[in-house]
Amino acid sequence: MPEVVDQVALARLYGEPLFALPSDLYIPPDALEVFLEAFEGPLDLLLYLIRKQNFNILDIPMAGVTRQYLAYVDEIRSRNLELAAEYLLMAAMLIEIKSRMLLPPKKTADGEEAEDPRAELVRRLLEYEQAKMQAAAINALPTYGRDFWKAQVYIEQSLKPRFPDVSLDDLRQAWADILKRAKLVQHHKISREELSVREHMSIVLRQLQGRRFVEFEALFDATRGVPVLVVTFIALLELGKETLVEITQAEAFAPIYVRLAYAPS
Incomplete structure (x- = not known):
């Protein structure tokens, strides 16, 4: 044990503080893995890269965004190939848009300029961002079981009971029930009449x-x-x-x- 009692322990082994790592300790390379960011899909990752660097979503610099996106895809391909398949489709779309932007713009039959290759991607990103913001706003609302619980108060009854008031309709219904039961148990007296x-x-x-x-x-x-x-x-x-x-x-x-x-x- 160290002489300084307030020294911070690195870990606890069987309840005892451990202040130094053993010299023969081996930690595998993949034993610890830290995820700095978790994304819900390709659009979520792409939107994160754009917003993090304060890019204009209506004028996306395709070269820089594509390079960063592919770096992330290469990282997850080495760990989870099934998850990377989702992101590879978006990577192919980014590369296609980047290639179309390098080519000279073609004019339409009416003589107007062709639509920006990034237009469809921008539309999808804006729709996704709007849906994500609405979902976050709904999630921020107080939820029963997460943010608050139903109050339950037990009030001990007094010694003198308080009976509820009885209305005329209650009395009428009770009287009708009594008559109904009386008809079920009523007696019939049969008298003999002599006829000539x-x-x-x-x-x-x-x-x-x-x-x-x-x-x-x-x-x-x-x-x-x-x-x-x-x-x-x-x-x-x-x-x-x-x-x-x-x-x-x-x-x-x-x-x-x-x-x-x-x-x-």
Whole structure:
């Protein structure tokens, strides 16, 4: 251990400070690798080279930019050939633009000068820069889970509970539910009613008294219930059986009429 206690250690080995490297220590060449800049693609690298040197994007010096771009591509080709394939396509485009700029400009059929070979590249760079700036602006907005968290506050309830107010609609709905449940469990009381066929035979005879024909449906009182209708029908059958009444019909599906049986004097 050194005599100076505040000396900065180079590293820690099994928890102990290391103030000097071992003489037999071997570090492979590729053990440590530092990336100063990380780019998202060829356009990102090209835009970085232009902005870093304050070049005018509308008047790009193709010779210098192409030379720097190819130097970076050669560097990544030695490390990641698959990644370098993306950048090689842009390198070929830069070389083509540089070659076209060395040639004398050709005029179009209308006599106007040809478009600048760098125009398409400039348009793509401007669109990419605009999209990158918008993405950075969106990323700078506060994001839940990264910049802030939802506040959660626990408030201990008081000893005296506070009940919520009940509206009239709540009471009406509760009353409707009670009635609905009551209908499901309600009881039905069945009472026995004694009906006399002979009595109803007399009632039918009184209805036919003094009348020539009475419609069959007019002899039944639907308001008194099904049992009375059944007994009245049986009384009519008994009267017909005893030939006290006549049941006639003019033709098929015609109205049915009932009258007292004809009794010769």
